[in-house]
Amino acid sequence: MANQNNPHQHPEAVQAVVVSHLRSEVEVATLSSQGEPSERLRCFQRSRSIEVVTGDRVLIERDPEHPERGVINEVQPRRSLLQRRNRSGVVQTICANLDLLLITIAPDPEPHADLIDRYLVAAELDGLDAAVVLNKCDLTAARQPEIQSLIDLYEGLGVQVFSCSAVAGVGLDALRNLIGDRTAALVGQSGVGKSSLLNALLPEAAAEVGSLSGKRNRGHGRGRHTTSTVRLYPILGGVIIDSPGIRELTPEVTDPTRLITGFPEIDSAARTCRFRNCRHDREPDCGVSEALADGRIDARRWRSYRILEAEIRTGRG
Ligand SMILES: Nc1nc2c(ncn2[C@@H]2O[C@H](COP(=O)(O)OP(=O)(O)OP(=O)(O)O)[C@@H](O)[C@H]2O)c(=O)[nH]1
Ligand SMILES: [Mg+2]
Ligand SMILES: [Zn+2]
Numbered sequence: 001m002a003n004q005n006n007p008h009q010h011p012e013a014v015q016a017v018v019v020s021h022l023r024s025e026v027e028v029a030t031l032s033s034q035g036e037p038s039e040r041l042r043c044f045q046r047s048r049s050i051e052v053v054t055g056d057r058v059l060i061e062r063d064p065e066h067p068e069r070g071v072i073n074e075v076q077p078r079r080s081l082l083q084r085r086n087r088s089g090v091v092q093t094i095c096a097n098l099d100l101l102l103i104t105i106a107p108d109p110e111p112h113a114d115l116i117d118r119y120l121v122a123a124e125l126d127g128l129d130a131a132v133v134l135n136k137c138d139l140t141a142a143r144q145p146e147i148q149s150l151i152d153l154y155e156g157l158g159v160q161v162f163s164c165s166a167v168a169g170v171g172l173d174a175l176r177n178l179i180g181d182r183t184a185a186l187v188g189q190s191g192v193g194k195s196s197l198l199n200a201l202l203p204e205a206a207a208e209v210g211s212l213s214g215k216r217n218r219g220h221g222r223g224r225h226t227t228s229t230v231r232l233y234p235i236l237g238g239v240i241i242d243s244p245g246i247r248e249l250t251p252e253v254t255d256p257t258r259l260i261t262g263f264p265e266i267d268s269a270a271r272t273c274r275f276r277n278c279r280h281d282r283e284p285d286c287g288v289s290e291a292l293a294d295g296r297i298d299a300r301r302w303r304s305y306r307i308l309e310a311e312i313r314t315g316r317g
Helices: 113-126 137-156 172-179 194-201 256-262 264-270 287-293 299-314
Strands: 014-022 025-031 037-045 057-062 069-075 081-085 091-096 100-105 129-134 161-163 183-188 231-235 238-242
Touching: 014 037, 025 057, 025 069, 037 057, 081 113, 091 183, 100 113, 100 172, 113 129, 113 137, 113 183, 113 256, 113 299, 129 137, 137 161, 161 172, 172 194, 183 194, 194 238, 256 264, 256 299, 264 287, 264 299, 287 299
Parallel strands: 037 069, 100 129, 100 183, 129 161, 183 238
Antiparallel strands: 014 025, 014 057, 014 231, 025 037, 057 069, 081 091, 231 238
């Protein structure tokens, strides 16, 4: 270990990954020599200069008197970050060091396609892979035309769509293969079955799943959300992160001119506009208007883009 050569480094520096962070309590898992999460410890942060989030790689020091406890001395550089802006414009970090976003939807609750677009933007701008996971495919018959047109739209944009069912045990091997040795986060609306999928892939996760009536969590000021913290689970060489459901997402876009790259079909049409500063409104020879007219750009995707663009311009989520 590095500390054998460096007398100034703490003698007990241990590599770990943050499993969850709730208020002042941080749960970490020490990393084996293969880099796999193993032993769990409860830690606190020595310095609050960096807020640790689930997925962070940290250096910890064990408490000599309580081996199940420790102190986080250092947060290592992050290779990626999933961030959002809340309604007051404050940037919140959801998790760190992700490779893959699993944008989970279901026939019920009804998918919000704009939310899918926003996750795809976050993935594009943060350099993450993304796939749409259509869970509850055992229920798809109820909304067949709407669901099929969503699948067709996103597949047409080059996004892979995985149909599966946590309850019926369908499509789970494909998900396992997709995750492989990567760190993947299950994200999406509340009730689509993110925690159910986690449990189906990894029964020992024993994550809490929403009751069918949705009554149990009412009256706690959280609506019907079941999962309340972002939490990491090791799975066969990879990692799954389960996250609380959200209704809205304003991805953190530091360079607004890059937003359009999250909408590749609009981006490529806009490159053919006659005017470089075309506002795609009523300008002549506007590539976007042409693509909207002949169906290369879906009208809903265009609205979705414009709304997000306005939000980012005004700095509000
Ligand atoms: N029919 C059917 N129901 C499912 C399936 N997967 C999950 N459900 C049900 O959907 C409900 C919500 O599941 P959860 O796993 O708690 O959903 P979640 O996305 O984790 O919700 P939040 O934690 O609130 O974000 C539960 O009643 C599950 O039993 C499925 O594949 N088919
Ligand atoms: Mg959940
Ligand atoms: Zn134009």
